[in-house]
Amino acid sequence: MTNRGRLIRQTLTIARRDFTATVFTPLFLLFLLSPLFLIGFATVGALGGSTLARGPADRTRIIAFVAPTDGKLLLAADGKLRGLFRDRDAPPALTAEPAGDDPAKRAKAAFEAKDFDAIAVLYGPLDRPQILHIERGTRSADYLTQLAEIVVRQRASGGEGPLSVATRTVIKPSIVSRSSNNAAALIGVTGIFFLTLFLSGQAVGTMAEERSNKVIEILAAAVPLESVFLGKLLGMFGVAVLFVTFWGTLISQIGTFLPGGGAALSGLAPAVGMPVFILLFCAYFTMAYMLLGAVFLGVGAQASTMREIQMLSLPITIIQMAMFGLASSAAADPGTSIALLAEIFPLSSPYAMAAHAGNKPEIWPHLAALAWQLLWVSITIWVGAGAFRRGVLKSGSGRKPFALFARRASRKDGGYAIDTNVS
Template sequence: MTRIFRQALTIARRDFTATVATPTFLLFLLSPLLMIGFATVGGLTASGATKSGEAKERIVAIAPAEQVQLLRQVDQQLRRVFQSPTVRPPLQVETAGADLETQARALLGRDDIDVGAVLYGPLDRPHILRRAAARTDANYLAEVAEQAARVRKSGGTVSLSRPQVTVVGRTEVNSGGRGQAAYFAALAIFFLTLMLSGQAVGAMAEERSNKVIEVLAAAVPLESVFFGKLLGAFGSALLFVAFWGTLLANLPKFVPEGFSDALGNLGTAVGPIFPLLFVLYFAMAYMLQSAVFLAIGALASTQREIQLLSLPITIFQFGMLGAASYAAGNPGTWLATAAEIFPFSSPLAMAAHAANSPTLWPHALALVWQVLWVAITVTIAARLFRRGVLKSGSPKLRRKRAAATA
């Protein structure tokens, strides 16, 4: 075992150096910046299109001249309830004419502004005309009329109370914060694994086409070759995670205060040991998925075959994310336990378990279980390659056949 592991480390060092010491790896390391840039441009475009439409939206109240100021003051008071005053379209107050219903329908038909709802009539029995999609706008106008009627009864718009608000920080993370942290942990491992494990396919397929893999298999056991390539690919993936993890760890220093407070609500049940568990479960998830992709790269002879074989595995990965997401939101259920036991969903589900439960001993069992399945997957991938590509059996079978021949 020591010799096999030493041979695997030699191949891992070779693959790691060949991957990292290239300009292409720098582009790969900075590829999330391109993704963030494209997402930012798309978000700004969508936001601009949305704001251009929202700028024309209005809700209208038709009232006598003596009620115009009252309705505007009530509208300003009600908008304090919202986190953003612009969450509802601006209120436009029109002076009442002779035919109120005709005036209201004419406002709904205007093409220079987009009127969703119009209020008219007495405040105690108002009439509201609205578009089919403007139910909330109509409810808001009804509340404006209700509060305006109450103000008229009370005799003024002066506030009768002066609240004194004190912001109190949370000393302990609640179950909601732990549940969100559990979901984000499973999601982060999934996306990192999905983005990084696929590189093992291309490397294996390239070396197979160049006959390098056959040369390595002739020099060292094929299990050492596969395990070494797995370690080499994981080394480059770990460098990627360390680089971006360092940047994200310093992100709270540069974001607005409110955003930092929102992140402060997230927390894990296991406490400071969670980052270590996260890295270990990412390693297990990466090893398991990359071992499967190594088998695909070894068996597939063309890029088309790689794409056809990778698609079902990617769909399978999304299924594992779904199981882990359910486990994050429903800890302790039988389905959550099944997701924690099943080897390919276990790293994601156990990362979520670490956020929800302070017990540590299940993680030791889970890591041993996952290491066992990494070894099983690598062994199966090596034997499939040996029989499917090299057209030979396992070393044990070859020795038995040689003895029988002799």
């Protein structure tokens, strides 16, 4: 077996070791189902917030003290107009009450009612209506004004029937809109960011665990540290792929049972096409995870306690948030200097290039970007392994850059050959 084949075998052995040690444990099931807990907490919070918001909204009313015939016409006009609003934008419910002997007095008294909260009240003839409203009821007062105008125009036209008949035709533009491209770009940036933020943090504690149980010394004696780092990174990436595959399959199957399951994607139109965009999304997620995971591995290798890991990982997370903001700006304004900076800078390049796939149809920049990002993954692994060798093992450097990919016949220590086969 050649030296390069031996290195690949050692790397894959360590990757398999870390993958099985992570997956075949009861805690992995909790990790796999952890989004359910997040969704549950978010649902409870959303229901509580909506209940608090809906309580006052359900009590809010707009009232019209008018003659019974005018009340029926106002309610009919309200039914037509209200259908144009989304639920959260619709005006408060309209109530039509008989005018009585003193409608002005009744209108003022409505604001003191205990059973509901009047926000705007109309009284008087509809051609000269009087509208009272509280300070935050300006839009409701405008809505009552428009209802009165509609009823008066209907009377002037001699009936309630429509005065015009519109013919509506749905067309599909031959050119994809810029907003559809931007939507795909932002989805790509946000998806990669949240997946890497949620999954890559697990790599930070792996080296500290190996240091605490003294396994790292055995691995370092038998396998080049670059292989150890890359193997652990591949093992953790396998765990991430399993997680994404599980939830991606589950969500896709749930979507098929929902009415209009593909409607959420109808507004997405990446410039490179949806199949290519999905492939590039997977490739850039891989590069983002490998790069950030390599950084976390290097950080975790320098820490000996969980407290040190938390202190060191916090700045990395802050930097990642900054890269997300930079890539989001690139997605919103493609072709600018900010976008070019985000596409070149290694930490933001996977996010920005995913946005580039949504905004630009060219394919060749992605090939160059993937090669550029792979180079930085190699650099990060080499730097992390070298820092661990010098700072923790105290064995100095003595290795050439990118030793993982270099040809070496054997590895020697003090003149004695060391068997580098790891079973």
